[in-house]
Amino acid sequence: MMIMMGRSVVVVAALAFGGFLVAAVTGCPPSDKAALMALKSSLTEPYLRIFDSWTNSDCCSGWDGVHCDPANRRVSDISLRGDSEDPIFEKAGRTGLMSGSIHPSICNLDRLTTFVLADWKSISGEIPSCLTSLSYLRILDLVGNSLSGKIPPSIGNLRRLAVLNLADNQISGEIPASLTSLSELKHLDLSGNRLTGRIPNDLGSLKMLSRALMDRNQLSGPIPSSIGRLDRLADLDLSLNRLSGQIPETVGKMRVLSVLNLGGNQLTGEIPATVLSNGGLGIVNLSRNALEGKIPDVLGPKSYMMVLDLSYNNLVGDVPRSLSAAQYVGHVDLSHNHLCGHIPAGTPPFARLEAPSFSGNDCLCGGPLPSC
Structure with a gap:
């Protein structure tokens, strides 16, 4: 059955088993958008104005650095680098400079597979411990900022993680014992921090x-x-x-x-x-x-x-x-x-x-x- 509502079309398919309904979603869920807007509110980037694109109603379309899973329109990828070959950097003639902190709302993006917030120099504060609840996360790349505090003790919960790059920050404390539970980990970079203690046996x-x-x-x-x-x-x-x-x-x-x-x-x-x-x-x-x-x-x-x-x-x-x-x-x-x-x-x-x-x-x- 097709219901016409102005310029929008919602296709509703009734499944024969038990009468369940499935709606074809055309935009990102409000909860994902709210999480991204909270992340944006905690960061300041005055020169390249990357966040100017984070304005339209669908965060899966035209938002710089944001990508969604086409199957369910959930945010799957946040990739924001302050030093890359992207044309926006060539046009500005400079690398990026971003300050602020990582808002814990990022943890509400429970289908996130990639989180890259790298080489912005002045992003500070701690890594939200709730990041370790993102069970689909495969890439966590926060290199080249001013992050402090400790590596979340439960980092080992990220069983799908293949890349962990926390290099060139101000992270202190010991390497968590749980890190050795990351059975899929291929790339580990903790260099250029203030880590103490022993390398896990x-x-x-x-x-x-x-x-x-x-x-x-x-x-x-x-x-x-x-x-x-x-x-x-x-x-x-x-x-x-x-x-x-x-x-x-x-x-x-x-x-x-x-x-x-x-x-x-x-x-x-x-x-x-x-x-x-x-x-x-x-x-x-x-x-x-x-x-x-x-x-x-x-x-x-x-x-x-x-x-x-x-x-x-x-x-x-x-x-x-x-x-x-x-x-x-x-x-x-x-x-x-x-x-x-x-x-x-x-x-x-x-x-x-x-x-x-x-x-x-x-x-x-x-x-x-x-x-x-």
């Missing part, structure tokens, strides 16, 4: 994780050995923290790991031979720790080392000759250790390495340094 339970970035915090304690169970992890950055203890040998056995950055911590013990014999690792930065012992002489023809930085440690012994056996070695920094002996000469990469790569050692000589 069972981080290795996040089997889907491909990037784990927690650099530039105040994390302490050991590197969990469970990290070695992350078979899909390609990028691990724990640099510039206060981590102590030894580097787990299991880290060097990770099958797809290509970037390992543990620089600027308080790590001790020897460098596991598995780290330098892993042919997949292309960037290794262990600089500015308290590592000791000899550099494992285990590189081989499968080694493709774009960056090897072992500077500012307490390493002893010779420069490993197996560097010349590697398929490729780019930047090497072995400076400011206690290495001694003759630097191999004539063969790559030694023929092109310069003195700063070896300076500040006890008694290295030859090659780019004074002759023995």
Whole structure:
């Protein structure tokens, strides 16, 4: 049956089972619109005037950064970036600047799958704890703001979450233990905050994780050995923290790991031979720790080392000759250790390495340094 009401058409279909009625919705529900308007009221963006488009009656049509599920017209995606290639930024000739806070009304959008409010610099306040009730959420990206407070303790309730990016804020406290319940998580970026405490021991339970970035915090304690169970992890950055203890040998056995950055911590013990014999690792930065012992002489023809930085440690012994056996070695920094002996000469990469790569050692000589 079709009922004509002015310019609007409402199609009503009666189902044969039990007499239920289903209406074809042509606009977003009033509750979704109210939630968006409350979010808008808590934010100020004076230059690009993005929120000027949030005025017509249907928030599923023409509202910048808002998208709806075509099947039910519920708001499914809020994506507002303050630094992107969108024409609005090119026209303005500047990046975005937004202040204010995240209104808890966002939690009323219970079909939300993506919430991106990134790179606005001055959005402050805490992450609403009720965000963890959004069971459909897959992407939470709040990078590049001034958010403070703690990561919601119940973050692990977001069982569909694949991306969690809270980098470059002012978030403090510990990493919640529940985070390791995010079984679908692929991208974790908590870098550039004020996080303290230990990395959760069972981080290795996040089997889907491909990037784990927690650099530039105040994390302490050991590197969990469970990290070695992350078979899909390609990028691990724990640099510039206060981590102590030894580097787990299991880290060097990770099958797809290509970037390992543990620089600027308080790590001790020897460098596991598995780290330098892993042919997949292309960037290794262990600089500015308290590592000791000899550099494992285990590189081989499968080694493709774009960056090897072992500077500012307490390493002893010779420069490993197996560097010349590697398929490729780019930047090497072995400076400011206690290495001694003759630097191999004539063969790559030694023929092109310069003195700063070896300076500040006890008694290295030859090659780019004074002759023995």
